[in-house]
Amino acid sequence: MKLVYKGKTKDVFELENGNYLLKFKDDCTGKDGVFDPGENSIGLTIEGVGDVNLRMSDYYFNKFNEAGIRTHFVKVNFEETTMEVKPAKVFGNGLEVICRNRAVGSFIRRYGEYISSGTILPSYVETTFKNDELGDPLVTKDGLVVLGIMTEKQYDNLKEMTQQITKIIADDLKEKGLVLYDIKLEFGYDKDGNVMLIDEISSGNMRVYKDDKYIDPMKLNKVFFA
Numbered sequence: 001m002k003l004v005y006k007g008k009t010k011d012v013f014e015l016e017n018g019n020y021l022l023k024f025k026d027d028c029t030g031k032d033g034v035f036d037p038g039e040n041s042i043g044l045t046i047e048g049v050g051d052v053n054l055r056m057s058d059y060y061f062n063k064f065n066e067a068g069i070r071t072h073f074v075k076v077n078f079e080e081t082t083m084e085v086k087p088a089k090v091f092g093n094g095l096e097v098i099c100r101n102r103a104v105g106s107f108i109r110r111y112g113e114y115i116s117s118g119t120i121l122p123s124y125v126e127t128t129f130k131n132d133e134l135g136d137p138l139v140t141k142d143g144l145v146v147l148g149i150m151t152e153k154q155y156d157n158l159k160e161m162t163q164q165i166t167k168i169i170a171d172d173l174k175e176k177g178l179v180l181y182d183i184k185l186e187f188g189y190d191k192d193g194n195v196m197l198i199d200e201i202s203s204g205n206m207r208v209y210k211d212d213k214y215i216d217p218m219k220l221n222k223v224f225f226a
Contacts, residue, residue: 009050010200015084019074022083024050028204050081052221053202057083060201063168069161071197072188088188088198092149094130095139095187097158099123099166102181104207118212123163150189157195158187165197173208176223178215181207 001013001021009028013021026045054076061073072085100107103119127144128136139147141155150158162185170180183206186199203217203224215223 009053018087020085020087022085022200024054024081024083024200026050049218049221051078052225053200053204054078054081054083056202056221056224057200060169060172061197063172064165064197067164067168069164069197070194073197083200085198086190086196088190088196090186090188090198091144091154092129092147095144095149096128096130096136097162097185097187098126098128098182099162099185100126100182101166101170102179102209104181107182123166125159125162127158151193154189154193154195161187161195161197169201169206177210178220178223179209181209183207 001015003011004014004020005012009025011023011025013023015021026047026049028045028049055078057073058076061071064071065073072088074084074086076083100121101123103111103115103121104117107121107124108115108117126138127140128138130136139149141152144150144155145152165185166180166183169183173180185197185201185205187195188198189195203220206217206220208215208220210223
């Protein structure tokens with residue numbers, strides 16, 4: 001295997017068959033020893049968190065593939081804490097896609113004068129560039145097209161897939177008595193330009209509530225796998 005990227009929470013290796021291997025770590029983003037998925041630097045190490053994130057990814061990627069949603073997922077190896085994935089290119093230098101079922105977080109900070117916190121949203125989709133220095137700026141569909149990041153068709157596919165994925169996760173969590181407020185996803189595209197879901201699905205990338213109370217990602221892991 002050839003190491004091609006050393007990330008904060010995962011390392012990426014190139015395999016001989018043309019696929020890639022994601023090695024999940026126990027390192028977590030945070031500050032002053034406190035876990036915070038919104039931080040951009042490693043703040044602590046939590047034993048077993050890599051394994052939990054891999055298991056949740058495996059659980060949901062299999063659901064997405066069964067639903068006919070294109071993803072980069074191939075298979076996992078729990079003993080090695082790795083996930084084999086298909087090759088994919090990222091949009092631009094990296095794009096994050098957020099789907100919001102409730103108005104909370106940065107959505108309220110931006111638009112709080114027009115909407116109350118917790119208001120139900122119609123699976124509202126927004127995109128941001130992955131850029132720590134610029135604070136992950138928002139970008140519209142028109143902006144993505146004008147900048148040559150993606151085509152209108154790719155954006156429309158991305159939005160539809162985002163809402164399908166979010167519904168699958170929200171419905172699944174609802175069966176556990178949990179409410180998904182929002183989730184952050186990442187997409188890329190294959191050699192033919194087809195949009196696909198990439199990266200991972202973990203508790204640190206979603207905001208979940210129970211009885212109107214926010215559940216910390218570490219606690220969510222315990223509830224999810226109880």
